Amino acid sequence: MRLSKSLIPTLKETPAEAQIASHRLMLRAGMIRQMASGIYAWLPTGTRVLSKIAQIVREEQDAAGAQEVLMPTVQSADLWRESGRYDAYGKEMLRIMDRHERELLFGPTNEEMITAIMRDSIKSYRELPQIPYQIQWKFRDEVRPRFGVLRGREFLMKDAYSFDLDRDGAVVSYKKMMLAYMRTFQRIGITAIPMRADTGQIGGDLSHEFHVLAPTGESGVFYDAAFEAGDAMTATDIDAFYEQMTTIYAATDEKHDTAAWDKIPAERKREGRGIEVGQIFYFGIKYSQAMNFAVTGADGQKFFPEMGSYGIGVSRLVGAIIEARHDEAGIIWPDAIAPFKAAILNLRQGDATTDALCEKIYASFGNDALYDDREERAGAKFAEADLMGHPWQIIIGPRGAANGMVELKRRATGERFELPVKDALAKVGA
Incomplete structure (x- = not known):
């Protein structure tokens, strides 16, 4: 969505x-x-x-x-x-x-x-x-x-x-x-x-x-x-x-x-x-x-x-x-019942490389990810993702997108990982 x-x-x-x-x-x-x-x-x-x-x-x-x-x-x-x-x-x-x-x-x-x-x-x-x-x-x-x-x-x-x-x-x-x-x-x-x-x-x-x-x-x-x-x-x-x-x-x-x-x-x-x-x-x-x-x-x-x-x-x-x-x-949802498995946060809406990577990752989830594609500041996107409690946040900005890297945040623990896209999707289970 x-x-x-x-x-x-x-x-x-x-x-x-x-x-x-x-x-x-x-x-x-x-x-x-x-x-x-x-x-x-x-x-x-x-x-x-x-x-x-x-x-x-x-x-x-x-x-x-x-x-x-x-x-x-x-x-x-x-x-x-x-x-x-x-x-x-x-x-x-x-x-x-x-x-x-x-x-x-x-x-x-x-x-x-x-x-x-x-x-x-x-x-x-x-x-x-x-x-x-x-x-x-x-x-x-x-x-x-x-x-x-x-x-x-x-x-x-x-x-x-x-x-x-x-x-x-x-x-x-x-x-x-x-x-x-x-x-x-x-x-x-x-x-x-x-x-x-x-x-x-x-x-x-x-x-x-x-x-x-x-x-x-x-x-x-x-x-x-x-x-x-x-x-x-x-x-x-x-x-x-x-x-x-x-x-x-x-x-x-x-x-x-x-x-x-x-x-x-x-x-x-x-x-x-x-x-x-x-x-x-x-x-x-x-x-x-x-x-x-x-x-x-x-x-x-x-x-x-x-x-x-x-x-x-x-x-x-x-x-x-x-x-x-x-x-x-x-909210901190258990994985099994969260409304979405992950939130995809696009930190530079309109940047071609960032947009393209976000779309690719979004497509891999089927209907089980929420893609924050709004023209909104990063802080607001982080706050709403925490509020809604998605088990994972996949954070994508221009620098990481150019190198095929994303930041992954685990909502329950606050842990963050910088990973290649393939590894991040495997960790989330997409």
Whole structure:
């Protein structure tokens, strides 16, 4: 993408309404614009980050045996009355009346709808287990939307739902999803720690939250440094992985067990702040029974499938990652989800040799570089590249261009390298 032709409306001043780093930087970097309280339009660079996160989530869900579906955002109130949640859910649910005076709602979650779909589709135990998932927009009418995409009203979410023959099978599905989540976060390039959690309005008796460590996190977290090693990500035995994840100490301040904490060696104790970016639940037959979803077992008798649900806040992750990875100059994207792999900075627009080399390098990236081809001073180009957080900056001026050399800057570390073009492209991975 050429910056001179792009829709990236960067801001020099910090918007007054932005209270935390991710909100400030997403607005300043031209990723989002607020359209109403807690509702944001995602502009091209923001959309690219969302898409890259969603693709990693999708690939790990597929690898875990889940199948992608796409459900409507607007749901019938009758489904929620079947489960008993329509009146219990509270004011966070946006309720709608259509022109025929039918009661609808903008979905905050999809347990009821997916149960109804499965009830109409699955009749025999031979068709289980199943794990459908979707990546879809949700709406919850927060009383005080704040912190940008971290606490907005509309958000992009991956939600999956498992259906199993019995509790043992449901726990296997739960373990598969935990492993898929940890691999997802690892691939994105962040540390996320699973912590035992309350089940809230979803229900059930088993749940874990996943917290990204960030200084501005909403929850205090306490955890064993063993989580930082990442050894469990190489586990091939899912039971061994699950045991490791659930026996290493980790807790939010609400569930902190000081007696258990005191048993951890001092050199392994870690404290900080965390931002919740995902949660998984096992809740048995709560929804299948309430909505009369029964299948025929091997013995010819009907039974209610055991269920779980699994959410990742795709749009929330964008804000959480920025909270965890930024400095005074701007965002520091992990390579895997950066909107562009590199920024190409032309320091002498109009110089024939410089322009020609910039065009050659730009062409080698396909659609994964942002070419700053503006008639703008060098300082402004450096500042905007740092603000937007591209993992690499390829800096090209007349002297270097004449000799086939470029300067390469690594955003995360500030390291600079002067390299021949071929070596620079190999280092960046173009």
